[in-house]
Amino acid sequence: xxxxxxxxxxxxxxxxxxxxxxxKLAGKAFFHVVDSRTGKVRGFRRDHNEACALARQLEQKx
Numbered sequence: 158x159x160x161x162x163x164x165x166x167x168x169x170x171x172x173x174x175x176x177x178x179x180x181k182l183a184g185k186a187f188f189h190v191v192d193s194r195t196g197k198v199r200g201f202r203r204d205h206n207e208a209c210a211l212a213r214q215l216e217q218k219x
Contacts, residue, residue: 177219178212180205190215 164171178199183189188208190200199215202208 176212176216178215180208180212 161171175193177193179191179193181189181191183201186203188202188205189198190202190208190212191197192199200208200211202211
């Protein structure tokens with residue numbers, strides 16, 4: 158049984174693909190933007206909102 162079939166069976170929507178770029182805490186008030194495919198840090202910010210904005214920006218470029 159495929160995943161989509163299982164979700165149809167239980168009446169739930171199939172979850173979307175996970176984001177490619179994730180924000181991870183790297184220290185006190187310091188955040189890394191990590192490529193989930195490679196595990197490499199693609200950027201960093203001192204503000205969480207700015208790190209999330211960078212992750213969204215990188216996601217749109219790819």
